[in-house]
Amino acid sequence: MRRAQLVDEVIEQLRLRISSGDFKVGDRLPAETVLVSELGVGRTTLREAVRVLEHAGLFEVRQGSGTYLRSSTDAKALAPRLRHARVLDVLDVRRALEIEMTRMAAAYRTEAALVALRDSLERMRRGMESGDQRVFIDAEMEIYRVIAAGTQNAIMIEIYGLFSEALRLALTQIIAIPGVMPDCLARHEQLFKAIEARDVDKAEAVAKAHLGRVTRLVQEVLGDARVDEAGKKDAQAVQPLRAP
Known part of the structure; x- marks a missing residue:
């Protein structure tokens, strides 16, 4: 053969x-x-x-x-549509998924999940300190993979897996904006503490605040940019992240 x-x-x-x-x-x-x-x-x-x-x-x-x-459904047909989606549309889906995911992950968290989250936070920190955006994004994606797994909901895990590549592309634009990495790291450290304490309401509040802040920033800086436009906008010309 x-x-x-x-x-x-x-x-x-x-x-x-x-x-x-x-x-x-x-x-x-x-x-x-x-x-x-x-x-x-x-x-x-x-x-x-x-x-x-x-x-x-x-x-x-x-x-x-x-x-x-990653998924039991072939994502090949869906991928082109996701790659051409607006960053803001990706963030809308992210908010719908991740807020509930964090609640569930906090309620069901395990020691193994905490170990994985700590490791990813440390890699985020190293990425920020070295200015390596790829390391930073990989670590952030891993955090949400662990959180998705922590829901113990196979459908939630699969849906998030299908969506994750579009999110990664969107993050390449978002993380390039000056001031985003340290702010993002601080928010994820807060999220970790809430999950560690099994504080469901706090985890939800932190996730909402973080995603709301990111959405406002994208509206201000990237506008209607699409996820496949990474590198086309001069993010370095943008003013540093400001407190809301």
Whole structure:
């Protein structure tokens, strides 16, 4: 059988395992050696299949951690629409999802979640101190992945996974605005404390305040910019973030 046919066969087998519930959203897939043995293919074939499913939005490959099921729904058709969405529209969806997510994560939080959140906050801090926006954004995205997982709601996790790439693109514009990174870090530290204390109302209040502040800033600075316009606006010419 030709390599392309083998890859297609592995993709189909992995999709079947997703649809049958063998893999659930948020789960880490079995180790590569295990999958190679189960599927009866070579490592190269498996890796090509995983790359295809990662591009489709089903898998997320985390360096040094493994491959995770991001969504059980192919996001490929949805992705172009999300990439062309207005940043403000992305923030509206973010607000609708994250405020409830933070409430649920605070109510159900675990020690493992706190460890993951602390680690991500530290990486946010390092990104801010070094001026590395990519590190900062990656860490912020990880915080909300942990919060989404903390809801213990498979549908919520999946919806957030489908939406996360558009959010990442929007954040590349938002984080570039002077003064945003330190303010954002401070708000997430407050959010962590509320989740740690299982203070549901405080977690909601912090999330609302943070997202409201970001929305006002985007209205002022980016206007009707779309998420695929990162780098087209001269964010450095903008005045530093001001207190509301």
